[in-house]
Amino acid sequence: MEMYKRTLPVALAIAFGLLTLLGLLFVPAVGDTLVSWAAFLAAVALILGVINLLGVHGRRLKKGNLYSGVLILSMVLVFALAITDLFGVTEDGVSTVFGIVQAPLEMAMASLLAFFLLFAGFRMLKRQRTPWAVLFIGTTLILLLASTALPSFLSSVVEPVGDLIDRVFVGAGMRGIVIGVALGAIVVALRLLTGIERPYDK
Amino acid sequence: MELESIVSVLVVGVAGAILLFWFSRRHQGGWNIGSRPIQAFRALQVQSVKAVETGRGTHMSLGRADLGGQGSPASIAALEALDALSMAGARSNTAPLATVGDGTVLLAAQDSLRKAHGDAGREQDYSSDMAQFVAGRDFAMGYAAGVSAEINRGDFGGSVLLGRFGTELAIMTEAGERRQLDQVIGSDDPQAMAIGVVVSDKVLIGEELFVAGAYMQPKPAFLAGLQLQDVLRAIVILIVLLVALLDFIL
Numbered sequence: 001m002e003m004y005k006r007t008l009p010v011a012l013a014i015a016f017g018l019l020t021l022l023g024l025l026f027v028p029a030v031g032d033t034l035v036s037w038a039a040f041l042a043a044v045a046l047i048l049g050v051i052n053l054l055g056v057h058g059r060r061l062k063k064g065n066l067y068s069g070v071l072i073l074s075m076v077l078v079f080a081l082a083i084t085d086l087f088g089v090t091e092d093g094v095s096t097v098f099g100i101v102q103a104p105l106e107m108a109m110a111s112l113l114a115f116f117l118l119f120a121g122f123r124m125l126k127r128q129r130t131p132w133a134v135l136f137i138g139t140t141l142i143l144l145l146a147s148t149a150l151p152s153f154l155s156s157v158v159e160p161v162g163d164l165i166d167r168v169f170v171g172a173g174m175r176g177i178v179i180g181v182a183l184g185a186i187v188v189a190l191r192l193l194t195g196i197e198r199p200y201d202k
Numbered sequence: 203m204e205l206e207s208i209v210s211v212l213v214v215g216v217a218g219a220i221l222l223f224w225f226s227r228r229h230q231g232g233w234n235i236g237s238r239p240i241q242a243f244r245a246l247q248v249q250s251v252k253a254v255e256t257g258r259g260t261h262m263s264l265g266r267a268d269l270g271g272q273g274s275p276a277s278i279a280a281l282e283a284l285d286a287l288s289m290a291g292a293r294s295n296t297a298p299l300a301t302v303g304d305g306t307v308l309l310a311a312q313d314s315l316r317k318a319h320g321d322a323g324r325e326q327d328y329s330s331d332m333a334q335f336v337a338g339r340d341f342a343m344g345y346a347a348g349v350s351a352e353i354n355r356g357d358f359g360g361s362v363l364l365g366r367f368g369t370e371l372a373i374m375t376e377a378g379e380r381r382q383l384d385q386v387i388g389s390d391d392p393q394a395m396a397i398g399v400v401v402s403d404k405v406l407i408g409e410e411l412f413v414a415g416a417y418m419q420p421k422p423a424f425l426a427g428l429q430l431q432d433v434l435r436a437i438v439i440l441i442v443l444l445v446a447l448l449d450f451i452l
Binding site for chain 1: 203208211212214215218219222223226268269270275276278279281282302304305306308309310330331333334335336338341342343344346347351369370372373375376379390392395397399400401403407408409410411412413415423424426427430431434435438
């Protein structure tokens with residue numbers, strides 16, 4: 001019993017992990033096939049996610065939450081449109097709904113990001129009055145000024161400074177962070193491939 | 203794939219695996235390495251304690267990445283943190299509410315919460331609603347809106363955002379800020395990290411996200427990973443310095 005509960009899943013995970021890695025290195029077709037299997041499983045998991053969403057909001061609707069009702073209604077309508085698209089009753093119904101509802105809403109929210117960041121910046125200055133916070137705000141101002149149309153006598157001063165900050169300091173910092181993230185990802189992958197870490201063994 | 207890439211992957215993979223096993227064995231034998239304090243992990247531990255004292259749980263968002271793609275290391279790191287928060291919360295019935303953007307992570311998060319409740323002898327308190335799928339990973343703003351709604355709806359003492367996020371992080375942190383929650387942020391995306399630094403002083407920068415397990419539940423496997431990460435970082439720093447020096451001299 002212990003073998004089926006612990007040893008077999010670990011052995012399968014290590015075997016498929018190594019097979020995928022070696023496949024991607026030496027026989028790409030094998031690696032691609034295994035990755036496509038994983039993509040299929042992820043698609044099945046997405047269905048479970050949608051069922052979870054439906055269940056959570058169904059229970060909230062029972063308690064009188066109208067927003068949950070709107071969510072469920074939207075979900076049912078899009079599902080119905082997908083069915084009618086499939087049988088040729090409607091044409092590109094799902095895409096049309098996404099274009100009319102989802103895309104404008106996402107764009108509207110994205111346009112608010114600048115304001116959220118502006119307020120967050122002000123709050124940061126209130127919260128931590130440290131030299132680092134001042135440096136952060138100063139750098140932001142210089143980079144913003146460098147990217148706007150200024151009179152030539154000002155832009156000749158601000159633009160080179162902005163360029164220097166962007167090219168040297170921001171570039172170096174970003175590379176350092178990206179290298180760090182890559183190292184972290186490599187170590188997590190090695191922990192999984194060697195079976196030292198088993199997140200699936202619960 | 204080119205020969206140099208194949209050789210690089212194999213060398214790093216084999217050498218890394220050998221070091222990982224060796225470090226793991228030494229930690230199992232009681233070897234103790236000091237690790238520098240990271241404010242964000244300290245804050246997570248404080249949040250766990252506060253949750254017990256106040257009875258107000260924690261919201262935790264695990265990002266939009268799945269468990270099979272390029273963002274999976276970030277999701278796995280976030281799941282390690284969820285394991286630790288769940289274990290602490292399940293004992294006092296203040297388990298975190300986990301919001302996710304992918305089906306595979308949803309199943310893993312539900313598993314983590316179920317196991318924590320089982321280990322605490324409180325299976326009856328577990329509900330699958332403790333982990334919620336919010337929106338698909340391709341809909342960043344939809345995910346941000348869903349997570350913000352959950353933050354506004356629940357009675358939380360803190361909000362933890364660990365995993366893969368983009369600029370949509372600003373919307374989620376704004377919701378946490380309005381509720382005056384303690385926020386801990388960690389992402390593998392430099393843009394999200396930049397936003398995190400503006401919003402909170404408890405931010406995991408770069409590779410810090412991937413050592414959540416070592417800091418929150420110091421098992422030999424996690425500590426070995428932390429140490430291997432330090433070794434790899436030292437090697438990369440040496441190579442960068444050497445290349446810069448050679449470039450300067452030649």
